[in-house]
Amino acid sequence: MYTPQRIPILKVGRVLIVPIQVDMDDATAMQLQERILAELERTGARGVLIDISLLEMVDSFIGRMLSDIAAMTRIMDARTVVAGMQPAVAITLVELGLELPGVDTVLNVDEGIRLLRDEFGIREEASEEPPDFELSDHWKA
Amino acid sequence: MESIAILIETEQDIIIARSEVRSMAAAMGFRLTDQTRLATVASELARNIVKYAGRGRLIAQPMSDTDGRSGLRLIFEDQGPGIADIDAAMRDGYSTSGGLGKGLPGSRRLVDEFQIESHVGRGTRVTVIRWLSP
Numbered sequence: 001m002y003t004p005q006r007i008p009i010l011k012v013g014r015v016l017i018v019p020i021q022v023d024m025d026d027a028t029a030m031q032l033q034e035r036i037l038a039e040l041e042r043t044g045a046r047g048v049l050i051d052i053s054l055l056e057m058v059d060s061f062i063g064r065m066l067s068d069i070a071a072m073t074r075i076m077d078a079r080t081v082v083a084g085m086q087p088a089v090a091i092t093l094v095e096l097g098l099e100l101p102g103v104d105t106v107l108n109v110d111e112g113i114r115l116l117r118d119e120f121g122i123r124e125e126a127s128e129e130p131p132d133f134e135l136s137d138h139w140k141a
Numbered sequence: 142m143e144s145i146a147i148l149i150e151t152e153q154d155i156i157i158a159r160s161e162v163r164s165m166a167a168a169m170g171f172r173l174t175d176q177t178r179l180a181t182v183a184s185e186l187a188r189n190i191v192k193y194a195g196r197g198r199l200i201a202q203p204m205s206d207t208d209g210r211s212g213l214r215l216i217f218e219d220q221g222p223g224i225a226d227i228d229a230a231m232r233d234g235y236s237t238s239g240g241l242g243k244g245l246p247g248s249r250r251l252v253d254e255f256q257i258e259s260h261v262g263r264g265t266r267v268t269v270i271r272w273l274s275p
Contacts, residue, residue, distance in 0.1 A: 023160065025152045026188075057159060057177055059184040060243040088177040096181065096247035097233055 004028040009039050014122050015047040015113065016040065021054045029065045037072055046078045047116040051109050053084025063098040070103045079120045080104070083112040142168065142203040149187045149217075150196040158187040158199050165201050166213055171273060178251040179213060179271055185244040186217040186267055192238060194221020194264065204270075212253070212272040220264040227259055 004027040010017040016039055024032070036048055048069065052058070058066070070080040081104045085093075093100070106112045116122045142165070147158050162183040166176040183199065190197040197219025205211040224230045231249065236242035245267075249255040254270040 023156055025156050027152060056163070057180045057184060059159075059181050059188070060241050060247060061184075061188060064241055086177075088174040091174055092177045092181050092251065095178070095250045096185075097243045097250070098241070098247070 004031045007032050007035075009035060011039070011043050011045060014045050015049055015116055016043070016045045017049050017051065017109070019051045019054075023056070024062065026061055029062055033065055033069055033072070036069055037076065040073060040076055040078050047120060047122040048073050048078060048080040049109060049112040049116065050080065050082045051084050051112075052082060052089075053086065053108070055089065056086065058085070058089050058093055058098075060096060060098055063093060063096075063100060066103055067100055070100075074102070079116060079122065081106055081112040081115050083107070083109050144200060144202040147199045147201070148196070149190045149199055149219075152191065155184055155187045155191060159184040162199075162201055162213075162215065165203065166271075169203055169211065169213060169273060171213070171271070175271060175273075179215070182248045182251050182269055182271075183215060185248045186215070186269075189244055189267075190217060190219045190221070192240075194219035197221065197264075210272055210275070212270050214268065214270045216266065216268045218264065218266040223261040223263055223265055224257075224259040225261055227257060231257070 005022055007018060007020055007028065016036060018036060039045065050066065066082055073080045083106050085105060104115065106115055145161060147161060148154060149158060159180040163176050163180040166179045171179065187199055197217065200216040202214040203211065204214050229235050230245050233246045234242040248269065252269040252271045256268045259265040
């Protein structure tokens with residue numbers, strides 16, 4: 001039986017990073033949407049950064065999924081940023097009539113992190129810094 | 142270059158359709174933006190087949206006109222329920238399935254020629270052409 005592909009969801013600080021590196025079928029896209037929301041709830045992350053720099057095509061189905069994720073995360077008091085859309089994909093999306101309402105887009109992942117941090121105030125947790133410790137003499141040698 | 146026919150029945154076939162169309166467009170010398178337009182049209186119209194008709198096929202045909210201009214023709218055909226009101230189906234935002242209503246009108250904007258024939262109870266055929274710019 002067919003099972004959807006599993007797209008990784010990485011948690012870095014209070015941001016979920018979702019690198020989409022495969023051509024998604026509809027079931028994978030739907031499952032990803034649900035998993036992102038479940039991870040937001042489970043981890044308390046406040047931002048979602050979806051990297052689509054390897055996606056060679058965004059059709060109306062995937063476009064709608066991105067808009068839906070942005071709307072749903074906002075309802076959950078989080079923000080979604082879509083990073084790295086290829087120029088040919090942007091041209092095609094606009095001609096198709098999809099301007100991804102409500103989706104913040106940025107050129108790359110770096111810009112996405114900056115936007116989430118500076119504009120939306122999503123920062124690393126201060127309370128979860130690693131404890132200080134001294135290297136033992138053995139390892140200092 | 143040979144024409145190809147792809148059975149369109151499952152969501153996986155939508156992926157095959159767009160990837161085959163992109164490869165063919167690339168092999169014919171279409172630039173990246175046109176490859177993307179053609180792959181996107183293939184995805185939209187193949188999805189329509191799966192969603193509304195259940196099954197059908199895509200024929201991808203490299204072709205040239207009398208002036209020697211070459212292009213890629215894509216034919217999407219099914220024997221599904223057909224479209225009762227084609228004018229409405231071609232309007233932005235019109236959908237009978239709760240979708241965005243961008244598939245048909247959006248696809249028309251991505252190609253140079255677009256033709257749709259449909260008969261209720263017999264099926265639908267959408268034919269599109271994108272010409273290779275010299």
